[in-house]
Amino acid sequence: MRVKCNACGGVYDDVLPDGLQYFHRCPPLSVAELKQAISDGRLQLPPAHQALVDAATSYDAANPPKPDQAPRLEQVLATFVVERKGARNENVVAPTARDQPAAIAAEGAGVTTLDASATPAVPVLRG
């Protein structure tokens, strides 16, 4: 069955072409997603992280990066691991009692079933 993750937009099949099951886990926010969420005010960073962002922003203003350099702000944001809202984690958690079924770690925002012939499979790999 091909599905689309409602949290990260990842499209994947629950069974891979080689027959193995695939258990999706949403990746943390990317640098671009972090920059957007911070500028939109949707993400409140812990004070220590916000101080790093402020220092990097000031550094970039005083020392504009050369064309072949990543801005200091992006270098700092790349070190942050921020899980997305509604993150899904299909990794199986062992049951805590006999006769209980195994469950996925987090349903998150859920998935939307897709027509397998309409959308090419794009495996989402956790980096």
Ligand SMILES: [Zn+2]
């Ligand atoms: Zn996802």
